[in-house]
Amino acid sequence: MSFNDSDDDVPTLVETLNASTLDPSADKQPESSNAKPVSAKVPLTIICGFLGAGKSTLLKRILTERHGYRIAVIMNEFGDTADIEAKTINVSSADDPTAEGSEEFLELANGCLCCSIKDVGVAAMEKLMLKKGAFDYILLETTGLADPGPIASMFWTNEEYANGLADIVLDGVVCVVDGVFGQKQMAEDHSTDELRIGESLRQIAGSDVVLLNKIDLAPPESVAETEQLIRKVNPAAPIYKTIKGEIDLKYIIGIQAFQKPPSVDEAVTPNSHVHTDDCDHDHDEHDEKKPPTHYEVRGISSLQVRCGILDQAHIDKLDAWIRNALWENRVSVRSDEKITSDPVTEVQVQILRAKGAFTSKEGKHFVFQGVRSIYEISELERKAPGVGGDTDVDVPEEGKIVLIGTGLDDRVRKSLESVLR
C-alpha cells in the first residue's frame, strides 16, 4: 500500500511497486552482459551530493566500468523542483520543444550504450523512455543544490505519469559528500524555508547510501568526524569512504533501497549526539552519565525505535501514528505534568525520510518506507533481484522504525514506542 497526501486529496491506495527483475538465469558476475532486466521497469538511481563533492567523477567512473548495464545518464537541473512541478503539470507530449535536441547517445569503449540527456525535466525523461530497450538502467545526477526528497518521491510514486515515466522504478538515492569540505558545508548550510534545513543535510537525510569521497585529501581524523556527523543525521544509510568514487557498484546500483529493510548502523547508539547552537537542552548538564537521548545536527535529528512482533491492532496504531506524523506533521506526546495539567499534547515534526521493518503475528515480514509525506508499507519479498540474479533478502531479527527529520525528540520517541508496545 502507498499513501500520498498531496493537495489534500483523500489518499489513495496504489499498487506496490515491484522492482525490475533481473534475469535469474544470468551469469552471477556483475560484469556479465547477460544481467539484463526482464521486467518492464527500468531502475533509476539518483546521485545527489554537495557542490564539487565528486558526483561527475563517480558518474564517469560508472560509465567506464565493465558492468554489463546499458546506462542512460541524466545530468540536469532536476534540483529545481519548481521546474519538475511545472513540467509535470504542463507536459503532455514527448515531443515537447523543451526536450528537443537534448539527447546524445554514446557508444562507450566498454560496450555499454550510454545516453546522456543534458536537458531538464519530465519531458526529457519521457523522451528518453521512448528509447526504452536501448538501456537497462538510469542514473540521474542532480545539481549540488538539489534536495533529493521531491525528486525521489516523483519516481517512487510515478504510476500517474504517462509516456513512460511509470516504467521507471526508483532503486535508491546515493549522496556524495566531500571529505574535505563536507563538515564545513553542513555547518554553514542554511535554508530560508520553513524547515531551515540546508541542502547538504537534506541530501544526507534523503539518501540510502552515502559516499564520503576525496578521503585522499583529508586527514583521517577529519574524515572520521565527518563520518560521525553523517551517521548522526542518517543512521540508516551505509557510508562508504571513497577516492574518486572508487566503489564496487553493487553497493550503489541495484540496491533496491525501497524494497529492502533498512540497515541501521549499529555504531550509532541512542547516546550519540552532536551539540550545536540549535540544541534545545542545557549543554552544561551533559555528561557521560546523563547522555541526551537524541541526535541533532542543525535542527535535524533521527530516531530509531525497535519493536517486537506486532499484531494487527499494533500495526493499525502504527499506521495511524505514521499518518499523523507524515501528513499532519504532528505527534501526540505525554506533556510535562509540572507545566500543564493536560496529560497529552501535540508536538510539531517534519519527517524527511522514514524507513523500517517489522514482523506480524502471522509471520509476515513488512518493510516501511517514507519520503516526506508519502509512505508505503509492503510485504517483504524474500527473494530480491540483484545484479546478476536473485539474492536472498535478510529478514531482520527484530522490528525497527527509523525516522529522520526535525522535532524528533525524546517525547516523540516515547510516543512511537508506546504505540508499538
Ligand SMILES: Nc1nc2c(ncn2[C@@H]2O[C@H](COP(=O)(O)OP(=O)(O)OP(=O)(O)O)[C@@H](O)[C@H]2O)c(=O)[nH]1
Ligand atoms: N583528489 C581527489 N580529487 C577528486 C576526488 N573526487 C573528485 N575529485 C576532483 O574534484 C573536482 C570536482 O569533482 P566533480 O566530480 O566535478 O564534482 P561534482 O560533484 O560533479 O561537482 P559539481 O557538479 O560542480 O557540484 C574534480 O576536479 C575532480 O577530479 C577524490 O576522491 N580525490
